[in-house]
Amino acid sequence: MSGTTPGGWLLVFTLALPAGGMLAAFALGGRAAERIALAALGLGVLLAGAVAARVQAAGAPLAYLVGGRAPPLGIRLQADGIAAAMLLTASVVLLAVALFGRAAHATPPGVAEARAPFAFWTFLLALSAALAAALLGADLFNLFVALEMLTFAALSLACLDGRASQFRSELRYLFFALIGSALYLLGTALLYGAYGTLDIGLLAAHARADAPTLLAAALMTAGLLARMALFPLHLWLPPAHAGAPPAASALLSGLVVKAAFVLLLRVWVWVLPPAPAGAAAPLLAGLGAAAILVGSLVALRQERLKLLVAYSTVAQIGYLFLMLPLVLAGDAEAARRAWLGGVLQAASHAFAKAAMFLSAGLIAGAVGHDRVAALCGAGRAVPMAVIAFGLAGLSLVGIPPSGGFTAKWLLLTAAIGTGQWWWAAVILGGGLLTGGYVYRVLAGSLTVPPATAPQPEPQAPGPARVALALALVSVALGLLPFAAFGLVQIGRPGALAGAGP
Structure with missing residues (x-):
């Protein structure tokens, strides 16, 4: 298992920037939340571009060992080609949605702070941090945590208007997401019991085509398909989009389902044996x-x-x-x-x-x-x-x-x-x-x-x-x-x- 690569620090900044921006928005509140979000998302595009350029120039993935400890004791962040490409895509779409949302989610004149605008900007930063964690994580349990963060940030954005119809449709989304989470988590438990690690690199080197591995892959796949709304598990997606504000729908459709798809590829192409x-x-x-x-x-x-x-x-x-x-x-x-x-x-x-x-x-x-x-x-x-x-x-x-x-x-x-x-x-x-x-x-x-x-x-x-x-x-x-x-x-x-x- 290789250690931290040159430029690996970029991955830490990519995660820390939106998370730190969200904390700063909570601390400063009011109109500062919009300015902080726009600045953080703009810098996020530059960071994502730098990650992609570094991966392209090196011809190999970037990696960072958190705390200097290698898996299975430590946590590894990694940006390979697909992670870098999707990270750049996500950062550009997030910035565009933020610019689009300025008209509908600006704090009204003469008001120090309004609930809906403040929630929009802070949860937009939370969504950005969750997407970065989902794309850069290399541990199946930490990816589960990232997907949970992504779900609740997306749900919050979709329910900003506070209408009863919104809550009903988004509760259906939450129901499917929680079932998917339970199945995915059960699959990771089986893999951990079989191999003693959930690091994707270590699993790729040791995974066998035996019954526990195949059952774990089937459970994780079913959970991720529910999150992606693949037919016939798509019943939550149309009403969730129909009731959500345009900015939230753009993020749900354009980005949120893609994070689950990248994780599905990790399981099927990296972890599972080819046969x-x-x-x-x-x-x-x-x-x-x-x-x-x-x-x-x-x-x-x-x-x-x-x-x-x-x-x-x-x-x-x-x-x-x-x-x-x-x-x-x-x-x-x-x-x-x-x-x-x-x-x-x-x-x-x-x-x-x-x-x-x-x-x-x-x-x-x-x-x-x-x-x-x-x-x-x-x-x-x-x-x-x-x-x-x-x-x-x-x-x-x-x-x-x-x-x-x-x-x-x-x-x-x-x-x-x-x-x-x-x-x-x-x-x-x-x-x-x-x-x-x-x-x-x-x-x-x-x-x-x-x-x-x-x-x-x-x-x-x-x-x-x-x-x-x-x-x-x-x-x-x-x-x-x-x-x-x-x-x-x-x-x-x-x-x-x-x-x-």
Whole structure:
């Protein structure tokens, strides 16, 4: 087990910055909370960029041993390629959501401190710290703690308005999360009893394909799937999104489910032996395929905009699971392509779905409702928000040159290259269905309202610019050369450091 690497201190600062900012916000309170949050999240983007650059330059993961003690006695923080890429994605989306939230969550003039704005900024910092802990942790129990922190921070943001309907929908989310936590924790107990450690690196070196290990992996997987809302465990996600404020929905869909997915990859690709993981991967991919088709079909039938976008999230999560049988198929070239495609899908979806939820909130605010059939006039009232929704939709559909297109193309070629053509058919069919519900929203928003209809209220341009910036990033990811994505291969088991697709 290697010790602290040069630059490992960056990982400590990445964790300490939002946690320290949250404590400072509690201490100073009032309007200081907003300034502290914006400063901490802005510095977080710089730190995440420095971590990614250091990992890319070294061609190896960064590591830091807390207290100087190596596992199993100590705790290790680690940033490999996927952690660095997702950390950078999360930091940019968090900063964008913070800038978007300034309009709706500013402290009112003449008031020293208001409950909802203060809670928004402090819990936003708590969410940032929990995401960093979930992405940089290398111990399965500490990752469990990070996921719990993430759940309660996200729940608090989703319930800020204090409506009874919000509490009912978020309690359903909490119910699924707690069941998932119990299953995950039971799995970690089995692993600890079998191997005496929960460090991912040590488990990867010693895990066997025996009954306790496979049972532990099955329990942990079931718990993480409940948190990710993979079909058919998706029942909590649509109502949770429908009742949450736009900023909270953007974070739930764009980032919170991605932390659980990265942990799922840790279990399946790092800890589990290749033979049982490869044999069971088609089952998870099958659930992903069902999520793509069922989620897209249900989204097509939705009458409310936020529910449409929420069921779109159910569908888009499914694409992440298609990478598993392709990565574990035994073909090195296909595995590199599938790995890159899956990580790029996670990143581009985070930007696109955050832009889509923020835009949906602006469109609903402009027209006074979120009925899909009556969005006429939104294109005039909030043109940038409608454009952002359309660009994000292009990425979700997989139209070039978006990041979603590049991700789906890599998964397609990996599926065809390994002879698993049925996954390619699912990807193409899902893209067509996605185009259908994105078209419904755009067609309605661009329709000119009748002269007798109430005119939509124009909105301030600042939040729409944030949504548009996120949508542009989701498109720009597809314009980067493949060599720029060598980062995500660093630290993957069986991958050459920095290998391209």
